[in-house]
Amino acid sequence: MKIAVCVKRVPDTEARIKVGADGKSIDESGVKFVLNPYDEFAVEAALKLKEAAGAGDVTVVSLGGDASQETIRTALAMGADRGVLLKVDGGTMDPLPIARALADELKAGGYDLVFCGKLAVDDSSHGTGVLVAELLELPVVSAVSHLTIANGKGTAEREIEGGVEVVEFELPAVVTTEKGLNEPRYPALKGIMMAKKKPLEVKPITLGAGGLEVESLAYPPERPAGRIVGEGPDAVPALLDALRTEAKVL
Amino acid sequence: MADILVVLEQRDGTIKRVGLEALAGGRALADKAGGAVHAMVLGPPGLKTDVAAAHGADVVVVTADEAVRLYQGNRYAAAVAARAQGGAYAAVLLGATALGKDLGPRIAARLGCPLAADVTALEYDTGIVVSRPVYSGKAVYRLRVTAPTCVITLRPNNFMPVEATRAGTVEPAALPVAGNRAARTVQVKEPERAALDVAEASIVVSGGRGLKDPEQFKLLEELAAAFGGSTAVGASRAVVDAGWRPHAEQVGQTGKTVSPNLYVAVGISGAIQHLAGMRTSKVIVAINKDKDAPIFKVADYGIVGDLFEVVPRLTAEVRKIRGN
Numbered sequence: 133m134k135i136a137v138c139v140k141r142v143p144d145t146e147a148r149i150k151v152g153a154d155g156k157s158i159d160e161s162g163v164k165f166v167l168n169p170y171d172e173f174a175v176e177a178a179l180k181l182k183e184a185a186g187a188g189d190v191t192v193v194s195l196g197g198d199a200s201q202e203t204i205r206t207a208l209a210m211g212a213d214r215g216v217l218l219k220v221d222g223g224t225m226d227p228l229p230i231a232r233a234l235a236d237e238l239k240a241g242g243y244d245l246v247f248c249g250k251l252a253v254d255d256s257s258h259g260t261g262v263l264v265a266e267l268l269e270l271p272v273v274s275a276v277s278h279l280t281i282a283n284g285k286g287t288a289e290r291e292i293e294g295g296v297e298v299v300e301f302e303l304p305a306v307v308t309t310e311k312g313l314n315e316p317r318y319p320a321l322k323g324i325m326m327a328k329k330k331p332l333e334v335k336p337i338t339l340g341a342g343g344l345e346v347e348s349l350a351y352p353p354e355r356p357a358g359r360i361v362g363e364g365p366d367a368v369p370a371l372l373d374a375l376r377t378e379a380k381v382l
Numbered sequence: 383m384a385d386i387l388v389v390l391e392q393r394d395g396t397i398k399r400v401g402l403e404a405l406a407g408g409r410a411l412a413d414k415a416g417g418a419v420h421a422m423v424l425g426p427p428g429l430k431t432d433v434a435a436a437h438g439a440d441v442v443v444v445t446a447d448e449a450v451r452l453y454q455g456n457r458y459a460a461a462v463a464a465r466a467q468g469g470a471y472a473a474v475l476l477g478a479t480a481l482g483k484d485l486g487p488r489i490a491a492r493l494g495c496p497l498a499a500d501v502t503a504l505e506y507d508t509g510i511v512v513s514r515p516v517y518s519g520k521a522v523y524r525l526r527v528t529a530p531t532c533v534i535t536l537r538p539n540n541f542m543p544v545e546a547t548r549a550g551t552v553e554p555a556a557l558p559v560a561g562n563r564a565a566r567t568v569q570v571k572e573p574e575r576a577a578l579d580v581a582e583a584s585i586v587v588s589g590g591r592g593l594k595d596p597e598q599f600k601l602l603e604e605l606a607a608a609f610g611g612s613t614a615v616g617a618s619r620a621v622v623d624a625g626w627r628p629h630a631e632q633v634g635q636t637g638k639t640v641s642p643n644l645y646v647a648v649g650i651s652g653a654i655q656h657l658a659g660m661r662t663s664k665v666i667v668a669i670n671k672d673k674d675a676p677i678f679k680v681a682d683y684g685i686v687g688d689l690f691e692v693v694p695r696l697t698a699e700v701r702k703i704r705g706n
């Protein structure tokens with residue numbers, strides 16, 4: 133089984149986000165970057181399938197600057213076999229050019245499965261994996277929290293509002309991963325050492341122009357300062373009074 | 383040529399509220415741009431679509447076919463793309479639900495256009511400008527659409543449905559034939575207790591590790607019942623990971639994003655990843671015994687105290703007001 137996983141380098145969700153001087157991007161200084169949490173589920177899913185089959189090859193693909201090599205190495209340390217960096221300067225807020233570049237890289241790879249995260253926690257475009265699948269004309273199931281693969285077929289479950297959709301498909305296919313699919317492993321020391329020796333190919337590419345232009349990046353509107361209405365159960369009437377007369381939500 | 387296409391979502395033949403919210407967003411754009419609003423709905427034969435005309439649709443495109451009784455991403459995408467092909471619309475709008483988040487990028491790929499997901503505000507001057515929370519809600523992008531068309535998914539509860547009666551001329555449209563390589567939804571499993579989804583509720587009562595024990599969530603279920611109507615119980619990741627509550631109830635970065643009229647956080651500390659999922663709620667109430675808990679920084683109203691004393695009292699008082 134040949135599997136590809138798309139991984140993205142993103143700021144740690146704990147990181148404080150500072151808007152840069154240009155007012156259009158974040159100030160990256162001092163920000164810790166990590167492998168996108170949803171992509172950890174994607175890498176883990178690929179490794180599990182390879183292990184269950186007893187054979188296979190897992191390629192991780194990332195599009196980004198040079199620093200994304202570190203992100204690829206994290207996935208290699210988890211156990212992926214090889215990495216490809218589609219090296220770009222800058223980026224775009226339109227996920228289509230990114231998906232096109234990823235699809236171009238993946239299309240000749242002969243992959244049985246391509247995993248992406250459901251969402252990248254930085255720009256949260258929430259669509260790159262599905263875009264890639266559509267561009268490759270492959271079946272896709274998004275936001276998958278349960279997956280079984282056997283005999284060239286897959287069954288996936290995805291949570292919808294008030295229910296769970298059960299979806300069947302044939303390989304090759306694209307799956308985007310939701311929390312709950314698995315418990316991603318931590319890279320062990322041995323894995324980290326081995327990752328240094330695994331092949332990582334760097335391919336400079338040029339991104340197509342997107343159709344979304346950044347006007348501004350700003351902090352969300354401050355919530356008006358709230359107040360403590362009181363302590364203990366005796367504060368309940370004051371709370372309800374505020375909800376009814378001030379906030380008018382009851 | 384600044385018409386807007388709004389894809390409505392139906393479940394069991396009923397059009398969902400998010401669709402009416404998207405119609406309101408679409409109507410506002412079209413009115414400024416001098417265009418019409420077309421609604422599109424797919425589902426089994428016998429769909430009732432009157433609400434679309436009552437909420438601002440000039441035209442209602444109806445694809446009624448047994449094959450799309452359940453959501454089939456590939457078939458929906460083919461039908462919407464067939465309608466929107468050739469630059470007929472300045473934008474295709476959908477609710478950012480499980481369906482919308484899956485369908486949006488499928489349509490964008492087929493139209494070769496940008497996708498703006500989980501949008502919280504729409505503006506129009508010489509073109510469309512969207513606002514999207516990014517970095518877990520820690521910042522917001524304003525993005526100008528420079529392409530002739532785009533796909534936009536709208537975060538639920540950010541646009542108020544508006545009653546605006548229009549012609550709503552019904553245009554039937556056939557479902558395009560199925561491609562041979564597609565994933566097929568074969569079943570929708572409903573939970574045993576059909577609870578309202580947190581993302582769709584107008585009041586959410588959420589609990590965290592402060593509840594100490596999964597059994598204690600019945601305190602929150604009672605409070606939710608006292609509020610009545612469109613109220614759902616939510617949870618922090620800590621209690622979902624502990625197996626106390628299902629993942630479907632999780633609010634936050636790796637759970638659902640909610641914007642209810644009222645969000646009550648009980649025994650939740652207010653970690654940044656939790657805030658990512660609820661900070662756009664209209665009114666936030668926090669009940670926590672630690673006066674320094676970060677949740678109080680985003681709360682409009684707080685009670686410092688032991689939830690096991692505060693919540694039963696709150697439930698009793700809400701019952702009196704609401705008569706539930």
Ligand SMILES: Cc1cc2nc3c(=O)[nH]c(=O)nc-3n(C[C@H](O)[C@H](O)[C@H](O)COP(=O)(O)OP(=O)(O)OC[C@H]3O[C@@H](n4cnc5c(N)ncnc54)[C@H](O)[C@@H]3O)c2cc1C
Nearest residue numbers: 590591592618619620634635636637649650651655671689
């Ligand atoms: C990548 C990533 C993604 C994440 N995604 C999410 C997410 O989607 N959603 C999410 O919620 N978290 C998420 N987290 C986890 C998050 O960081 C916190 O760990 C989690 O939200 C804490 O849950 P909690 O508030 O229930 O528990 P705690 O932080 O333990 O807080 C419990 C609170 O209860 C209060 N309390 C205790 N006893 C009482 C009492 N008797 N009366 C009143 N108050 C009491 C305490 O003062 C405390 O404030 C994520 C973390 C990471 C790293």
Ligand SMILES: Nc1ncnc2c1ncn2[C@@H]1O[C@H](COP(=O)(O)O)[C@@H](O)[C@H]1O
Nearest residue numbers: 138139195248249251252257258259260
């Ligand atoms: N620059 C990138 N490089 C590699 N994979 C990416 C990139 N951007 C997005 N992806 C993949 O697409 C998923 C969804 O991202 P997004 O659509 O940006 O929310 C991510 O979890 C990744 O798997």
